Amino acid sequence: MRATMMMAVLLAGAAPVAAETVAISAARMLDVNSGRISDRPLVIVVDGRITAVGRQGELAVPAGARQLDLGNHTILPGLIDMHVHLTSDPTLSGMQALRYPGSFWTAIGAGMARRTIEAGFTTVRNVGSVDYADVGLKQAIERGAIVGPRIVPATYAIGATGGHCDTNELPANFVFDRPGIADGPDGVRRTVRELHKRGAEVIKYCATGGVLSVGTSVGAQQYTQAEMNALVEEAHMLGMKVAAHAHGTSGIKAAIRAGVDTIEHASLADAEGIELAKKAGTWFSMDIYNDDYILAEGAKNGLSEENLAKEREVGLKQRQTFQAAWKAGVKIVFGSDAGVYPHGDNALQFGKMVEWGMAPIDAIRAATIRAAEALGREADVGQIAPGRYADIIAVAGDPTQDVGVLRAVQAVVKGGVLVKGAN
Structure with missing residues (x-):
């Protein structure tokens, strides 16, 4: 005393x-x-x-x-990128990535964070990392130990067993912890609470299959409407926004009906999905540059023919969807998926946004005032x-x-x- x-x-x-x-x-x-x-x-x-x-x-x-x-x-x-993976390196894709422990990815994240901010991106939303590495990077940056952008971390992306956010590359006898995997309405609620406890400031979940996973159809829906409803309701109750990875048509529409804040990729959204997004005020975050990089460099970097075939399936369609959604009045933010292509090259996407229908000022707004609004941080950035x-x-x-x-x-x-x- x-x-x-x-x-x-x-x-x-x-x-x-x-x-x-x-x-x-x-x-x-x-x-x-x-x-x-x-x-x-x-x-x-x-x-x-x-x-x-x-x-x-x-x-x-x-x-x-x-x-x-x-x-x-x-x-x-300062620019805002709504979809990055700071602890990923695209030159170590596919099975190559399994040669490195979790500590390796956290360490390279420090370098990727510096590349990102030096490219002009002063705020990022990190939508998926292992070992809560994005929380650690955020804390190290805030303490001044390393240089990097402001980070809005998601920690683990939530996914269904065997789905896009699961790890399906290894033989069946390999068993390991998978903190982001959850099934059923109660299961996804528990996982949202756990990730919030561990430092997540946004929830990202996989509503459909994806390009870079093994054994998933890129457009297939992977959570039921009831599961998505429960996940979004729980996250919103905790004051967090929700990003849904969704390439496929049905998964996009189910995610919008559940009340998600952003649809990531939105590759195969149809006219009904576009209209639903417009009416609900749901943001589309569409990575329309990285098709060029994946198809040019993916095989050399370790991606399988399965992955490359899926990219060929959705790449052009995603750009056409971007054009249609923008023309229809859907709100669009800048999300590059950096980590799938090299960090620091985030701004390559601006050219594609303009090529596929945006005026330059609208592309810039997507990475500034519009992204800040979608984050709910327009008073700060x-x-x-x-x-x-x-x-x-x-x-x-x-x-x-x-x-x-x-x-x-x-x-x-x-x-x-x-x-x-x-x-």
Whole structure:
């Protein structure tokens, strides 16, 4: 008791810690809301959050502020990728991946996190990792032990026995722990609670088969409507959003009816599924670049002919679905599935989004304000605006005219701290 009282007295008498103030300037700034570019922006940051945005010479720089000039570049909000796997390496696919222990994947995750933020992605939703590695990465980044983006972790992806999220590569006599596997309404509820306890901030589950699994039909539904209803209800009760991996038509529609927040991939959504998504306000997160990488490099990286055949089955159809969904008014966010293709190349997808129907500003919004809304974190990220984290990137040129400039980010600021680039 005496020691506690002494500590309270010491703390009460201690001088307050001065807030760090940073003044960030550049040649131009993109307002992702309006789509307009203004010149000579000035952004004032206090303790990592933006307090004011104005124009150089008009907005006062607080006395003692640290100056951070991003030069003759255009600044815009740090990008958000809604579908990554930081603890995956696409060059170690298929059976090759089984040669490495869980600790290996956690270790390489640190390197992949750095690649990701240096590519301009300051926030990511990590939708599946083993050994709770994404939680560990998030904690290490927040402590400053490693450099990386803000992470919204899902921990294990939840899946049915023998389904896409299960491990089906090994012979039947190999038995091992599978924390994400759950069956039946009560089983999926228990698993949601367990993952929430272990640090999940979003729940990801496999509603249908997938491309990179063994022994699953890519479009086949793998959970009943009752199971999906229970899973989503439980996650929402705990305050978590739900992402459903769903390529197949019936699984997409069942997931939307269950109330999921985002459909991942959405490759074979039909007109009814698109209309259901539009009416429900369900977001589509569609990885429409990585078909190019999988078909070009997958065999060399260890993918089986089964995997490659499934990719050939859905790749073009997914892009056509993306085009149809966007034209119909479905809400779409940026989700690359980085980890299936190399981390740091996330921005390659912007070009495909534009090629298949989006205007450049809409593709950018999908990775900024729209992604922040889908995450439920629009008060923190997605804009250069007061109250948000000072997560800012700088590019050469005008990204509303050429999204290709987003593939060569010149500077990255996270929470007012320069991560990449020179002052």
